[in-house]
Amino acid sequence: MSIKRRVFLFLFLFGKVSLLDNGLARKPPMGWMSWGYFMCGVDCETHPRKCLKQKLILSVADTFYNEGYQEAGFEYIIIDDCWSEKQRDRNGRLVPDKKRFPKGMKYIADYIHSRGLKFGMYTNVAEITCMHYPGSKGHFSTDAKMFADWGVDYIKVDGCFVGEAFLNKAYIKFGQHLNASGRPMVYSCSWPYYIEFIHHKTPDYKTISRHCNMWRNYHDVVTSWQAIKTIITHYKSAYDQLSGHHGPGQWNDMDMLIFGTGSLTDSQSRVHLAVYSMLAAPLLLSCDTSRITKYEKELLLNLELLAIAQDPLGIMGRPFELETSITLWVKSHLPRKGDKYHSVSFALINLEEHASSVTFTPGLYGLNSTDGYTVMDVFTREFIRNVTLNESILVTVPEEDVILYTLFPL
Ligand SMILES: *[C@@H]1O[C@H](CO)[C@@H](O)[C@H](O)[C@H]1NC(C)=O
Ligand SMILES: *[C@@H]1O[C@H](CO)[C@@H](O)[C@H](O)[C@H]1NC(C)=O
Ligand SMILES: *[C@@H]1O[C@H](CO)[C@@H](O)[C@H](O)[C@H]1NC(C)=O
Ligand SMILES: *[C@@H]1O[C@H](CO)[C@@H](O)[C@H](O)[C@H]1NC(C)=O
Helix, strand or coil: CCHHHHHHHHHHHCCCCCCCCCCCCCCCCEEEECHHHHCCCCCCCCCHHHCCCHHHHHHHHHHHHHCCHHHHCCCEEECCCCCECCCCCCCCCCCECCCCCCCHHHHHHHHHHHCCCEEEEEEECCCECCCCCECCCCCHHHHHHHHHHHCCCEEEEECCCCCHHHHHHHHHHHHHHHHHHCCCCEEEECHHHHHHHHCCCCCCHHHHHHHCCEEECCCCCCCCHHHHHHHHHHHHHCHHHHHHHCECCEEEECCCCCCCCCCCCHHHHHHHHHHHHHCCCCEEECCCHHHCCHHHHHHHCCHHHHHHHCCCCCCCCEEEECCCCEEEEEEEEEEEECCCEEEEEEEEEECCCCCEEEEECHHHHCCCCCCCEEEEECCCCCEEEEECCCCCEEEEECCCEEEEEEEEEC
């Protein structure tokens, strides 16, 4: 058989040859990333509490390790933009800022790894990063190798300052260099965001999902309830476009959680985390972890909620507009009864400033166990009732709040 025919046969038999196969991110990554709260925190003398430096990164590792976050699944600790010196060294390598990261990145990686956690870093495909630090253009191979040498487990790659054609090539190329480095690294791409919102084209999610483990679809989150509402509304309208490209190893990324920034009421924080969990989105905190409230922490460590967020099937929850101002999100997940009947979660989300009541029939949204289901409230962990397929449930959702039920097949 000629090589061509063999290749053809191979393609024919294993259609998705180029699917990113680094074995990582089988569940949506959880952790902490610097950008949302610390941003380009380089002016440490004027703003010591917003300073992006070694001590901060190590303290997040300690918090995850000591305070139960690690057991709940929080794993990656990621340094975003503004970590390097303004110049590469004589050998063309990026140099960590000498004041803020005096011991270098390998030291931080080792510290994080000694805690059983994972380490992430950031670059941009252009000559400079979004905040004008040296970027990776012209240095893909050197940088990929260097990240691998440092022990990086996750790399966020931004897409500022380059054209559409370059983005489409560069993300694939950088991924190949990551692969060639021999160290598996979660590959987080900002690719579709730039295609859609900077270059005003439609992202090719089929290609993107073959090359990246996760990718940003939409604008950066900021620390306000308004921003969270806008993000939720965006994903509701983009469900059809995104859901087919979402699953183990390939995730749509809604951007960071804003817990610990004093931006949300308790009910708003429930909505924030419930929707991200229903969508099986990555869960990355970005805050001074000492400012996470007791209630926020309780939510972040709610294992019933995390079981939905981190379900191995990785199904993106589907939104349904109900007659009132409530959106119903529905997501199938494990455990299954036998191999046929999934558990299903129902999140009734009210973004309005007034309470709403609604009656819904779970059986109309893909349930099929004729033995019925038992209903648990995910936030109170209380048993609500048993339902059959034709029964309805009446709920009142307070303003800016969510009722979240998991139905387990009986
Ligand atoms: C590189 O890609 C190959 C083929 O997809 C895969 O088997 C391997 O695990 C990848 N290696 C790394 C380090 O990502
Ligand atoms: C029930 O629904 C699930 C999910 O849609 C499906 O996988 C399963 O085959 C169905 N079971 C039966 C008995 O129809
Ligand atoms: C719900 O169903 C379970 C399993 O059939 C049963 O043990 C339980 O008593 C039921 N609860 C109520 C309140 O009917
Ligand atoms: C629901 O279905 C059960 C049997 O599956 C039946 O006995 C009951 O009358 C039905 N209830 C309604 C309100 O249709």
